[in-house]
Amino acid sequence: xxxxxxxxxxxxxxxxxxxxxxxxxxxxxxxxxxxxxxxxxxxxxxxxxxxxxxxxxxxxxxxxxxxxxxxxxxxxxxxxxxxxxxxxxxxxxxxxxxxxxxxxxxxxxxxxxxxxxxxxxxxxxxxxxxxxxxxxxxxxxxxxxxxxxxxxxxxxxxxxxxxxxxxxxxxxxxxxxxxxxxxxxxxxxxxxxxxxxxxxxxxxxxxxxxxxxxxxxxxxxxxxxxxxxxxxxxxxxxxxxxxxxxxxxxxxxxxxxxxxxxxxxxxxxxxxxxxxxxxxxxxxxxxxxxxxxxxxxxxxxxxxxxxxxxxxxxxxxxxxxxxxxxxxxxxxxxxxxxxxxxxxxxxxxxxxxxxxxxxxxxxxxxxxxxxxxxxxxxxxxxxxxxxxxxxxxxxxxxxxxxxxxxxxxxxx
Amino acid sequence: xxxxxxxxxxxxxxxxxxxxxxxxxxxxxxxxxxxxxxxxxxxxxxxxxxxxxxxxxxxxxxxxxxxxxxxxxxxxxxxxxxxxxxxxxxxxxxxxxxxxxxxxxxxxxxxxxxxxxxxxxxxxxxxxxxxxxxxxxxxxxxxxxxxxxxxxxxxxxxxxxxxxxxxxxxxxxxxxxxxxxxxxxxxxxxxxxxxxxxxxxxxxxxxxxxxxxxxxxxxxxxxxxxxxxxxxxxxxxxxxxxxxxxxxxxxxxxxxxxxxxxxxxxxxxxxxxxxxxxxxxxxxxxxxxxxxxxxxxxxxxxxxxxxxxxxxxxxxxxxxxxxxxxxxxxxxxxxxxxxxxxxxxxxxxxxxxxxxxxxxxxxxxxxxxxxxxxxxxxxxxxxxxxxxxxxxxxxxxxxxxxxxxxxxxxxxxxxxxxxxxxxxxxxxxxxxxxxxxxxxxxxxxxxxxxxxxxxxxxxxxxxxxxxxxxxxxxxxxxxxxxxxxxxxxxxxxxxxxxxxxxxxxxxxxxxxxxxxxxxxxxxxxxxxxxxxxxxxxxxxxxxxxxxxxxxxxxxxxx
Numbered sequence: 001x002x003x004x005x006x007x008x009x010x011x012x013x014x015x016x017x018x019x020x021x022x023x024x025x026x027x028x029x030x031x032x033x034x035x036x037x038x039x040x041x042x043x044x045x046x047x048x049x050x051x052x053x054x055x056x057x058x059x060x061x062x063x064x065x066x067x068x069x070x071x072x073x074x075x076x077x078x079x080x081x082x083x084x085x086x087x088x089x090x091x092x093x094x095x096x097x098x099x100x101x102x103x104x105x106x107x108x109x110x111x112x113x114x115x116x117x118x119x120x121x122x123x124x125x126x127x128x129x130x131x132x133x134x135x136x137x138x139x140x141x142x143x144x145x146x147x148x149x150x151x152x153x154x155x156x157x158x159x160x161x162x163x164x165x166x167x168x169x170x171x172x173x174x175x176x177x178x179x180x181x182x183x184x185x186x187x188x189x190x191x192x193x194x195x196x197x198x199x200x201x202x203x204x205x206x207x208x209x210x211x212x213x214x215x216x217x218x219x220x221x222x223x224x225x226x227x228x229x230x231x232x233x234x235x236x237x238x239x240x241x242x243x244x245x246x247x248x249x250x251x252x253x254x255x256x257x258x259x260x261x262x263x264x265x266x267x268x269x270x271x272x273x274x275x276x277x278x279x280x281x282x283x284x285x286x287x288x289x290x291x292x293x294x295x296x297x298x299x300x301x302x303x304x305x306x307x308x309x310x311x312x313x314x315x316x317x318x319x320x321x322x323x324x325x326x327x328x329x330x331x332x333x334x335x336x337x338x339x340x341x342x343x344x345x346x347x348x349x350x351x352x353x354x355x356x357x358x359x360x361x362x363x364x365x366x367x368x369x370x371x372x373x374x375x376x377x378x379x380x381x382x383x384x385x386x387x388x389x390x391x392x393x394x395x396x397x398x399x400x401x402x403x404x405x406x407x408x409x410x411x412x
Numbered sequence: 413x414x415x416x417x418x419x420x421x422x423x424x425x426x427x428x429x430x431x432x433x434x435x436x437x438x439x440x441x442x443x444x445x446x447x448x449x450x451x452x453x454x455x456x457x458x459x460x461x462x463x464x465x466x467x468x469x470x471x472x473x474x475x476x477x478x479x480x481x482x483x484x485x486x487x488x489x490x491x492x493x494x495x496x497x498x499x500x501x502x503x504x505x506x507x508x509x510x511x512x513x514x515x516x517x518x519x520x521x522x523x524x525x526x527x528x529x530x531x532x533x534x535x536x537x538x539x540x541x542x543x544x545x546x547x548x549x550x551x552x553x554x555x556x557x558x559x560x561x562x563x564x565x566x567x568x569x570x571x572x573x574x575x576x577x578x579x580x581x582x583x584x585x586x587x588x589x590x591x592x593x594x595x596x597x598x599x600x601x602x603x604x605x606x607x608x609x610x611x612x613x614x615x616x617x618x619x620x621x622x623x624x625x626x627x628x629x630x631x632x633x634x635x636x637x638x639x640x641x642x643x644x645x646x647x648x649x650x651x652x653x654x655x656x657x658x659x660x661x662x663x664x665x666x667x668x669x670x671x672x673x674x675x676x677x678x679x680x681x682x683x684x685x686x687x688x689x690x691x692x693x694x695x696x697x698x699x700x701x702x703x704x705x706x707x708x709x710x711x712x713x714x715x716x717x718x719x720x721x722x723x724x725x726x727x728x729x730x731x732x733x734x735x736x737x738x739x740x741x742x743x744x745x746x747x748x749x750x751x752x753x754x755x756x757x758x759x760x761x762x763x764x765x766x767x768x769x770x771x772x773x774x775x776x777x778x779x780x781x782x783x784x785x786x787x788x789x790x791x792x793x794x795x796x797x798x799x800x801x802x803x804x805x806x807x808x809x810x811x812x813x814x815x816x817x818x819x820x821x822x823x824x825x826x827x828x829x830x831x832x833x834x835x836x837x838x839x840x841x842x843x844x845x846x847x848x849x850x851x852x853x854x855x856x857x858x859x860x861x862x863x864x865x866x867x868x869x870x871x872x873x874x875x876x877x878x879x880x881x882x883x884x885x886x887x888x889x890x891x892x893x894x895x896x897x898x899x900x901x902x903x904x905x906x907x908x909x910x911x912x913x914x915x916x917x918x919x920x921x922x923x924x925x926x927x928x929x930x931x932x933x934x935x936x937x938x939x940x941x942x943x944x945x946x947x948x949x950x951x952x953x954x955x956x957x958x959x960x961x962x963x964x965x966x967x968x969x970x
């Protein structure tokens with residue numbers, strides 16, 4: 001299977017730069033030379049990049065649209081946003097192409113990807129790379145304090161480029177719930193006293209799985225076993241005992257007594273606006289401010305994190321091995337890491353996503369753009385957010401999700 | 413028209429059967445263990461899924477209930493009111509609903525009936541005392557009642573129009589009149605005498621409704637239960653799971669869904685025989701059932717109105733959401749109105765709307781040309797489509813889409829064909845063709861053949877009779893058939909997604925992608941645009957004959 005990777009690598013970088021014609025992975029991970037980058041730029045001009053990304057959020061769609069305008073102006077790259085209702089559709093597409101032997105000129109050029117989808121694609125050798133750490137804007141990325149080199153503990157190794165930091169926050173309506181519960185144990189007590197006022201997105205929705213992981217970590221404390229694959233953790237039952245008794249006690253006190261769940265995160269926000277629930281989980285610290293600006297949440301909505309801290313991870317883009325526009329895709333991935341795009345993404349009027357860049361690596365002007373941002377009434381400062389807890393290995397996501405589905409997801 | 417007599421019918425049959433057959437083969441191959449890495453047998457995994465029992469039962473009960481209800485409402489409305497002014501009004505109200513895309517109707521209904529929905533808001537808190545919405549499981553209830561309601565609201569208009577089209581081919585009204593003169597109350601007489609003959613004509617459309625209701629994905633995702641979901645929704649989830657080994661399970665599920673649909677069709681057929689026996693016994697018993705008639709009439713009108721109003725109010729709520737500022741519970745109306753959503757989505761809407769219109773126009777035109785050619789070949793050469801032919805026609809509608817479209821995608825890739833606009837048009841054609849033929853066949857056969865005999869006697873060639881007599885006479889039905897085909901194309905989700913490789917964006921794919929988020933304003937805007945696109949040709953189909961034949965009332969059609 002190594003061949004399927006080597007071939008496109010040769011194609012993209014070989015075409016881009018005669019000097020790199022026999023690509024040496026070592027030289028790639030230390031960065032493209034400025035000359036080689038010029039070649040990538042030249043090859044990218046006129047290319048059309050089909051970016052497969054979740055299309056369920058108006059604000060994200062508008063941001064991607066803006067990225068398209070900018071890379072067109074700057075690099076002559078045309079960006080088409082293929083709006084997915086589920087990222088896995090794009091994974092399935094690449095897999096179908098691989099099965100059909102379509103090893104070049106595939107339909108997917110760039111994917112917004114994370115965790116299990118990334119692990120699956122990397123494991124199946126469906127990704128082009130490594131490329132991310134060779135991109136010019138990688139120099140600004142905060143590799144010391146931000147977890148951008150592993151994705152759910154799976155080493156990224158340059159096969160995807162980070163473009164946003166996410167951290168779990170809880171959204172509450174201050175007008176109805178001024179003192180929200182700040183630990184999972186407190187959440188259970190509050191839910192028992194106020195049945196029907198809380199729910200979470202239904203696993204396997206990623207935010208639903210995130211709720212399970214967050215509960216596990218909050219109830220147990222960070223466990224070394226979580227960074228290992230579940231199979232290697234000999235004590236899965238012991239590690240999850242507290243979680244399942246928590247879930248069993250919580251479920252009858254959930255919205256609709258746990259007989260129905262919202263399908264996605266944004267639907268939970270609508271439930272708050274509808275007055276159906278008082279509390280929602282979110283993976284985007286700025287989402288509440290953006291939703292207030294967009295009339296989707298009451299102006300009294302606020303966010304907070306648990307006293308013990310919350311999970312965080314980075315959002316990435318990856319390039320399939322058979323992308324038809326690898327140079328163009330690298331241009332887009334690089335542009336997403338640029339100070340300009342990062343400052344815009346952090347603006348709560350636009351997206352409210354956390355930046356992947358290190359402020360001390362930026363120039364004074366670039367830093368000023370970030371400092372000038374009004375993060376919005378419902379967004380926590382970096383200090384209030386605290387340091388993010390690391391994601392468990394993706395096999396935990398899979399196992400917890402499967403077990404939840406078996407216990408609670410199909411009981412009618 | 414000098415084509416060999418069988419060319420167009422053969423081409424049409426190929427377009428109907430090849431995609432289904434090849435797609436089925438390539439979808440099911442993984443279920444049977446081909447084209448997959450070794451692992452636990454997909455069928456074992458399917459049967460091990462803890463939700464398989466409830467999901468299967470849900471698919472059965474919601475499909476059967478929605479079909480029986482739609483058919484019952486259709487029959488009651490026609491039985492009690494056919495020929496009256498109320499019927500004309502109800503018919504006018506229901507016809508445009510046919511073109512409302514399923515997802516749009518489902519969303520409207522969901523917002524209407526939810527505990528925090530429009531009905532509750534209108535009555536709260538002054539009447540209900542609900543300061544916060546009650547924690548009631550109305551939408552996505554475990555029994556699938558909301559799903560049944562949504563499907564019924566969408567399928568009743570379809571069956572009613574089918575029933576009206578079938579009238580010309582039976583002497584149902586004359587028979588019903590005889591029953592009335594024999595002392596049967598109007599509604600009872602109609603049900604006992606006219607309905608059986610009409611039902612024989614609309615049997616296949618009823619099967620289509622049954623197969624569709626059992627395997628629908630978008631409506632079930634919005635209104636159906638989710639712990640567990642219906643079988644079709646779960647198959648779609650497996651199909652898109654990051655764990656790629658689940659694709660074999662999805663294929664096994666698709667096969668299971670197919671078997672389920674086929675056996676339920678057989679079950680329905682059995683039910684037909686039982687109902688026919690019961691009806692015959694009742695008819696020969698001579699009971700006139702006078703007390704029943706008034707009740708049936710009232711029930712028919714109430715249910716018909718409920719169907720029409722729920723869809724219309726649902727659409728109205730979406731229109732309102734698309735211009736709403738903040739709109740919290742329990743306000744019956746938004747705080748403020750704003751054009752922000754339209755300003756934001758308008759520029760993105762146009763190119764998408766153009767693609768939608770292009771694909772729909774291309775598929776509907778191609779279908780119209782093929783269907784007209786087939787019917788003309790039939791008329792000239794005197795052969796009629798038998799029962800087998802009609803079954804082929806309905807094949808793409810009777811086989812669940814989820815069972816053959818993924819295979820079709822794999823096939824295309826294997827052949828090295830590029831996904832894109834034309835594959836999408838072709839795949840739409842497979843679904844547009846049957847509906848176009850359904851819409852046109854009746855009027856085509858209803859034309860008095862004696863006009864053609866006269867024209868032939870005057871020396872007009874077959875081609876001349878076709879162009880100068882047949883087509884002008886059929887202008888109104890042709891336009892209606894085109895509009896039906898157009899609306900069918902506008903509503904297609906899965907074929908557009910799979911055969912367009914994600915690169916062909918239509919109003920429907922955009923709307924469904926947006927529904928995975930929660931932005932009701934954007935969903936409302938796209939749902940309205942989608943509905944407008946589907947309604948446009950219906951409006952033209954009404955207007956054009958009126959303009960073209962302004963001085964010939966008999967040619968304007970209905």
